[in-house]
Amino acid sequence: MRTVLVTGPGGAGRTTVAAATALAAARAGRRTLLLTSDRGPAPDAVLGTTLPTEGADDGRGGPWAPPVSAAPGLWAARVAPAAHFRALAGELQERGTSVFDLLGATPLDPEELTELPGAEPLALLAALRAAHTEPDRWDLLVVDMPPLLETVALLGLPEQLGRYLRRLLPPERQAARALRPMLAQLAGVPMPAQRLYETAERFQRELTALRDVLDAPGTTVRLVAEPGPQALAALRAARAGLALQGCRIDSLVANRLLPEDSTDPWLAALAAERRGAHKTLCDEFLADGVTVRELPHLGRAPQGLADLELLAARATLPTTDRPPAEPWTVEDRLAADGMLIWRIPLPGATREGLGLVRRGDELVVSAGPFRRVLTLPSALRRCGVAGAGLHDGELCVRFVPDPGLWPRTS
Template identity: 60%
Template sequence: MRIILVTGTGGAGRTAVATATALAEARAGRRVVLVSGDTGDTGDTGADVADTGPGTLRLLTPTPAADFRREFLALQARSTTALDLLGTTPFEDAELTELPGSAQFALLRAVRDAAVTDADLVVVDLPPLREALALLALPEQLRRYLRRLLPPERQAARALRPMLAQLAGVPLPAQWLYETTARWEAELAAVQEVVDSPDTGVRLVVEPGPAASDALRTARLGLALQGLALDAVVANRVLPADSADPWFAALAAEQHRHLAALREEHPAVRELPHLGRAPRGPEDLLLLAVEDTPAAPVPGWRVEDRREADGILVWHVPLPGAVKDGLSLVRRGDELLLAAGPFRRNVPLPAVLRRCTVTGAGLVEGDLRIRFTPDPGLWPKAAP
């Protein structure tokens, strides 16, 4: 299954592009699922989006409020004993309102649900760029938090909890807590598998202008830090270059200068015309469709073994657009805390590097090279 994640700068028309792409692929005969919680950018399309011809198009809309109430009430029901001990009054469905962050979790759940359908293609309308990058990093981050707070190995001692509770005189964490954690871990792992799949691609929608190149650099750096690739840049609302009006021609020339700058930074730039109005119905949307292309290769994080030359190993981390002053590296146990510009990630070290010490790092043309020296106390000794 092919999955296209569409994001972009605010107001650039990412929702219209995502909807148009899904509609065009459905009309070409494919089974398509469009995941979108925002219908404000598509114009007056209404139910006409479902008129796809030979294929099928299903709209999957996240339900943040309903998801939040369902999860909260289920958690409350499983913790009745503990809440009774505290003398708390349980909440009822009618008095619950969703909390900040519910929309992000609902969107991730919708992406997971779409990935297990029989669709040929899933198009996901993500939030604006910065929010989208944070959203794509969320499953891995939350799984790390769960493992730290409730390590899986503690569950092996669950058979001892009744006896320990009698000795201590207080109830210990109930089995439902570990079961709930395991369920959350499974759901997050399923979402992360979708995001990390080689069949998943990311598209950036921008309007040619001063902010477009900055958005592209931000997208490439943020995605690369997560080990993801940018498939294509979609330049939306491009003005025609052959106008006889000097004022209009100057605007078009300015746009095309920015388009040239985008092409210098990314090889796959797709242009979409300015319609002169908001898209009205499927026929207008089809003018904004971007044909599907193979997913871009994921930037490889590789370990170079140079022990025979200078006794070190080098971990190559591609970070296009990174600058030296914006980089930070901290080794903590078997993880590397890596910061690049405004982005951070806790990266598990490859097994071969866990027995080494960090001895330096350098940034060469977007390639972060972290040097490791084998620790004699941990490295296997060669046979005599």
């Protein structure tokens, strides 16, 4: 199943572009699900229909409200963070019943489980994963994501959570599992550690499956921007963050472009400024082979399918899928320069925003506000970092062999 994650700076028209993309796909004969995390009125207004906000799922296990048929071949649903939080908290309480009994604690009733801050991103990721458990139900999943910087951080969350679980509950420490039944009999209650590891294993499986969805060749990011100076800066930072997470951009949508023949001096000046920013965007993205789409300003906020149809014709997906990103390669220059170079593409990154920290067999890379902990390839683990440089959107980290660890040659 193809998945398109639509995001952009706040107020750029993400919901409209996501809906137009989904409608264009449905018109082309694809069974399409539009999934939105927007709890405001925008999705309802753009689609011209009301999307439910409650409901744990649609009867098939997805953490969203029941999908609504918005057009032939197009269904739309809103993520239900509150319902997802209640279900998740209830399950954790059930699994921890023995621990609560041991501590003399009283579990919370379902009516007391109110949504906490941070529940929405987890619900969105759960919905994304759930949609992929039924690949035969839809051909395309279009997700109306949160604002740009939030989305980049969100896409790195599964890997981060998985790493935290592995550090806090290392699988190799489960060797004493055979002793737990005997300890449980002696204590008279199930050992909390057993339930803890079982829960951690389940979460690890879910996080791995979610990471597989994000890393799949059919998953891409569609950026939306209203051309302007602030959009340029936000897109550059986000491009570096997306590249650091290994995410592929299928296209950039320049939204709400103004006509060039306006007789109003103020509108003419604004249109000229946006055309200049638009040209810069095109130069940067087209150079990397990213398709650039243009959507006009309708002179009003899009309302209903009639307006959406005007945009859908220009919001179609690229006719050919982008090839997978080039793998991060290790260039062997031992014979010539005595070093290995790890090449990491980071388009949009700046030297001022880059950071590198070596930690054991890992390299912590920062690009602006984004950070990722990378496991070093086996050859580089036996080397020391000699330096790094950013050249033409590519981070080149230089490694020199450690004489005490590197095999000697005769």
